[in-house]
Amino acid sequence: MQQIFSFFNENQQVIYMVILMIFLGIEVIGRVPSVLHTPLMSGANAIHGVVVIGALIVMGEAAADNYLALILGFLAVVLGTLNVVGGFVVTDRMLEMFKKKKQ
């Protein structure tokens, strides 16, 4: 119990943020027309590619002779970047088509 309380006290700010973000995330896309479901899913997919930042940190902090961490970190950065770049480009390609129609 003690541990749980101290966990809460230490991370209050984060916990508040998480809860507010959950409401915001639901609110922000609440009225999306079904036409945009696929591009929206793809766009959100690109945004969670932000995980690549963690990969960059982990790789940059690894000691130069810690090959395991370097190799895994390298892989993580490659995959994370793939997620970001691929995600945004695919979404843009989908949306490009909608735009053309609107003229």
Place this chain on the structure above:
Amino acid sequence: MFSSILNIIYLIASVTFIMGLKMLSRPESARKGNLIAAGGMSFAIFGTVFLYEASNGQHLGNLPWMFAALIIGGVLGAVSSRKVKMTQMPEMVSLFNGMGGACAMLISLIEFNHIAGSEIALGHFIAIVLGLVIGSISFAGSIIAYLKLSGKQKDISFKGQHIFNLVLFFIILVGAVLTYLVEPAMAPTFFYITFGLAILYGVFFVLPIGGADMPVVISLLNSLTGVAAACGGFLYNNKAMLTGGILVGAAGTLLTVLMCKAMNRSLLNVIIGNWGGSNAAGGSTQEGGSYKEVSTSDAAMLMSYAKKVVIVPGYGLAVAQAQHTCHELEKILTDKGVEVSYAIHPVAGRMPGHMNVLLAEADVDYEKLEEMEDANSNFKTTDVVLILGANDVVNPAAKNDPTSPIYGMPILEVEDAKNVIVNKRSMKPGYAGIENALFYQPKTSMLFGDAKKVLQDLCAEVKAT
């Protein structure tokens, strides 16, 4: 100094993510929203590379390798997403999602090695293990989803699979707790067992789920990856990762629920998939009886002399990649003075909204796409409805047969029209595995064949009349 600038960059990035998502949910601003989020993301990535300072004030090292990794990932991502066909979009999204999950999983693996053997705060431990478990499930699940959607992997289900999955999930939880509780020397053993089981769970979780439910699963895995990213954000106290991850986790969950609603199914139902099991029970509603076939030339004649034609595109059209031919038929008919529009069911195609993307790719006018409610009020004044590879979304059983497994699902009420022409490859039932009474109605005629071939023939015939 540097880290303060970086913190401001992260704040800006978080705001662009929120704005991006908001703009993505409106057609007129969607593209801009995507670009804004992409801008914020590159800002955050390069800010991290150059400005990040560890607690001891040190900058990130290994820069050459880091750039190599960024370039490889960037080029691979850009090239593969430029080359992919529009009809393959769902599996591509799934693949990218799996990459993000794998990234979170790898981060947890490395971080665990860092802290192995030392005292660790409960919060950090939870973030590492949660990131590992969720990342692994998302990675393995997305890869299976990708393989299934691209036709390289069939559905596999065995008796007691749900129990098996539940037990597996429970063991993963126990493994995670034990990793924390056992003495440090034993912790890695339990950690890697948990890791292996999480991968296994991802595989078994997605294997039995049917092809048409894949979009829901991808959306769910998408939000899972968001949560995994947020775990990393907690670990590094990185606000951009935290906001981005949780935002996607929440929005992705809502999107998943919205998709389920459009198919009149609960999320639990999709995951446990008892639909397949209740098929036999729904068998009593099977109708059999006789149906009427129509030749391409008769169908063409019917449409050429109609005042108003509504096209209902479905999964079959997407599979046959017939969207361009479909647009051609629409143009030819319009030139003859026929009023043509498209009725789009929310879950038509392979993903909600996918049909709109496909038709947009084929240059179909945005104005001609009608959403379900509008379309339903127009069917009464429609002369001919042409159904292209859609089945369950036009099945009247959803409206008038309470015993049907799809009862209550909103459908396109095509029977209100004067004539219905159904293009299918055969009389085989659709995804729900149930008969469609529509096909046996007197006003319905069947036009068998591959959607693309049939549409090409129709184009030629309509031109000739």
